[in-house]
Amino acid sequence: MKFIIQREYLVRSVQDVMKAVSSRTTIPILTGIKIVATTEGVTLTGSDSDISIESFIPTEEAGDEIVEIKQVGSIVLQARFFSEIVKKLPKDTVEIEVQSNLLTIIRSGKAEFNLNGLDAEEYPHLPQIEENNVFKIPADLLKNMIRQTVFAVSTSETRPILTGVNWKVENNELVCIATDSHRLAMRNAKIETENERSYHAVIPGKSLNELSKILDDTNDLVDIVITENQVLFKTKHLLFFSRLLDGNYPDTSRLIPTESKTEVVLTTKEFLQAIDRASLLAREANNNVVKLSTLPDGVIEVSSISPEIGKVTEEIQSQSIEGEELKISFSAKYMMDALKALESSEIKISFTGAMRPFFIKAINDDTVFHLILPVRTF
Amino acid sequence: MKFIIQREYLVRSVQDVMKAVSSRTTIPILTGIKIVATTEGVTLTGSDSDISIESFIPTEEAGDEIVEIKQVGSIVLQARFFSEIVKKLPKDTVEIEVQSNLLTIIRSGKAEFNLNGLDAEEYPHLPQIEENNVFKIPADLLKNMIRQTVFAVSTSETRPILTGVNWKVENNELVCIATDSHRLAMRNAKIETENERSYHAVIPGKSLNELSKILDDTNDLVDIVITENQVLFKTKHLLFFSRLLDGNYPDTSRLIPTESKTEVVLTTKEFLQAIDRASLLAREANNNVVKLSTLPDGVIEVSSISPEIGKVTEEIQSQSIEGEELKISFSAKYMMDALKALESSEIKISFTGAMRPFFIKAINDDTVFHLILPVRTF
Known part of the structure; x- marks a missing residue:
């Protein structure tokens, strides 16, 4: 040579x-x-x-x-x-x-x-891929879909299947779902497919993170081929193979609440910064849990108490609060992760009581949402 | 309050x-x-x-x-x-x-x-400082003097005194010397003093690194006060105290060669990059040692061999070589540290044989020099 x-x-x-x-x-x-x-x-x-x-x-x-x-x-x-x-x-x-x-x-x-x-x-041979299930997504959209879901995969190996993101292809749509059983992230997008087949694959979070680093921020189409145990991403000069995770991904559809009792619309940045501040004292003493309470006149109070260190409270004016009064506690980290992934200047949070998972979505955007389980402190 | x-x-x-x-x-x-x-x-x-x-x-x-x-x-x-x-x-x-x-x-x-x-x-009280021995240096010069010497302090606690930089004040001059007993860095500068007293102090390398991060890159004068066991740096709104190291700093003056047998003048950047490349293979197999040999016609060869991995050789055209032929081995890291600290586009290296410390200085600048002990490999 x-x-x-x-x-x-x-x-x-x-x-x-x-x-x-x-x-x-x-x-x-x-x-x-x-x-x-x-x-x-x-x-x-x-x-x-x-x-x-x-x-x-x-x-x-x-x-x-x-x-x-x-x-x-x-x-x-x-x-x-x-x-x-x-x-x-x-x-x-x-x-x-x-x-x-x-x-x-x-x-x-x-x-x-x-x-x-x-x-x-x-040197080992690369996997042989039969190109039956092929679809195409622009590289920049693919990167975004990864970014908006992969953070929510589990980092624990107790349920290995949850360390991956579940990709479902049906009706010319790709739905990506990640959950660590405490929170869930979902993102969907229209895709170009060659046939109407439905299938799904659980791709390791680590693989998606590495793929994301390699892809350019262009709208060049990436070919995606899914087989029994491998996924292949093809760009002009690059082939990226990853093994798939083996096992049954849990049915997440029943987790998604169909009704809500309290709905709050907030300015994302203001809310994110308040959560960030409230979490400063909570980080070690309190497992990073902050409390949210509705007050009169559309005001939301975010607070946290760490007996040894001190406490923090902050009031935020919401765009609107509808429904029942609410006090709820949740992980500041999960909330900040979700807010950062939403890419929207305003968000709506739908609560179904202090003990039920709540639902966060961007205003005027149904392609992405997040679900967080509250923490029992009341 | x-x-x-x-x-x-x-x-x-x-x-x-x-x-x-x-x-x-x-x-x-x-x-x-x-x-x-x-x-x-x-x-x-x-x-x-x-x-x-x-x-x-x-x-x-x-x-x-x-x-x-x-x-x-x-x-x-x-x-x-x-x-x-x-x-x-x-x-x-x-x-x-x-x-x-x-x-x-x-x-x-x-x-x-x-x-x-x-x-x-x-809260403990800050040290009481008697302002007998005071001198002034512009902040940017002080940062530079620290940068050009502190990297050469010892990181080992076997001889604690060598973890500090020796600051000597005499004849309206500050001389900073650091050595880990394998290499030595020296930098001097004129200073403003109030009296003609001579004294010295060994300041912990860690303190100087922290000081360097705080100082602005301005030519505002910094007041430096040295006492028995403390040094104080004063800027407009900042007081920085450090304890001094206790013990006798070795007499480094006798290490400095007074004659040389081979003198080489080199373009700093070209030489630095060649050493960097030669050290790539040497880093683990060989304790980071590279070899330098003089060849005819003013050519220098830099090389390194790591039996398991491979070898590298590179020829560099020097500005001039005077004196005896030479083959010498040294730590690539020490050489690169010294070259980076010199801030000169051309350097002169003076050798006194393959077993004796050699001397590196900038062309047309006597305020800073470096000394490196060779490694016996021949």
Whole structure:
């Protein structure tokens, strides 16, 4: 293998596939990046066996030569060293050449690295994907859907299925749901599909976080292929594979309240900042719980007491309060997470009593909502 | 105690004194910030008993009212909560009022915090400083002198005296020296003194790092007072006290070579980047050691070998090489630290053989130099 490549393309591709490389792996070759040079271009692959990322650098793009292939071939190089080296090379082009015994020379200007490589034949194969269930979403919308739900997945391994986000495809719609059993986030969007099939998949939260870091903020369409146990995201030069979580995702539809007893409309930013302040004292003494009470004349009181440290109270003028009086306690963190995910200047909270989950949604936007379970303190 | 204060001044002062507050202290009251309101203004104090910082906020500055004192008095409030609270308060002004039983009310807009305070009488007194040995340095120069030396202090407690920087005042000059016994950094500067006395003090590296974060990048003069066991830095509204290290600082003057056998002049940036690249493979396998060899025609070769991983070599064209041929090995980290501290586009390195400390200085600047001990590998 021997090729000369524009360094900036190599750096970008290495950064992308590095997202899948873990230094803690039981399969030593997965600490490396696989490099394959063909007459079409150079393909880099990184994997931790849960996530695999493949990035392709074509020999030409828009008439500019990016890679000059001198000899096709393949090699696996230690990811940690290789990524640092390409970042710090002195010139705009890099020559990579595999000599005998897997010894690999990396040249740029007058700097020359000799790295001991590994045999690319020993690198695990990527999953084979049958493209039956395919749909398309713009990259920026996909990133947003991830951001608005993935924070609500469980971080505990007691119920592994809850560490993933449940993606349901039906009626040309994608519905993403995440819950850690204390709160729930839901986001839906219209999608382009090739058929009317209904199916669902539970994608690990970690995979979605990594995917989100790689995607550009463009409206280029991302192809999404879901199979029995894998999901594949395809962009122009990138393949992102993730295994799916195994097991039954709980039926969350019955959690969603159908009626409400108290409805409050609030300015998001003002409410968020008041919750943030109230949580300052609550963070350690009180498991981050704050209290919300309705007062006369459309006023909401947010408060928190930590006996050792002190207390905090703040009044907020709501846009409107309808229905019964209410005192309710909840996690400040869950509320702040939800408010940040809503992207709306005004929100409506629908309560069904102090002991029942409550419902938060943006005004004039039904594509996203959050559910939070209150905490019993009264 | 009761006063109304512009929040931005309070936030800034709290940030400054927080630099001295440690959450790990054996004296519980030192987890707090002392607040004293007098008719002149408000004074905040933070301390971890090694470093103490006092920040004064006057009632007026340039005709603007900053603090309105309603009632003089004092209180100690938990630093961690108080600093978070003042940062997040909703309005531009804050009212702080101590009620009975040390209960303190912090009000801003419709937010009200009640914090349990501690008795300010129980807060330790700051050191009493006799102002015999006083000199002045502009703040930006002081920051620079710290930056150019403090990185070379020892991080090991085996010889505690080496964790400090030795400050020597003589002949209207301040000389700062730091060494961890493997390398040495020296910086000197003219200072304004009131008398011709000579003295020295060893200031903990940690104190200098914290001081550096607080000082503005202005050329306002900082008053420096050195006593038997304390140093005090005074700016317009800030007092920064640090204890001094006890013990004899080693005589470093005999370490400095008086002759040289090989002199190399190099472009700093090019050399720094080459060392950085050579160290990439050396970082773990090889204790971060790189090798430098002189080649014919003014060429320098930088290289490193890590048997398991690979090797790297790079040639650099020097400005000039004079004297004997040389092969020498040294810590890439020490070299990079020194080059970054020099602030010069060209440097001269003077070697006295492969086993002797070598000397690095900027071209046309005698106020700063570095000494590095080589590593025996040949």
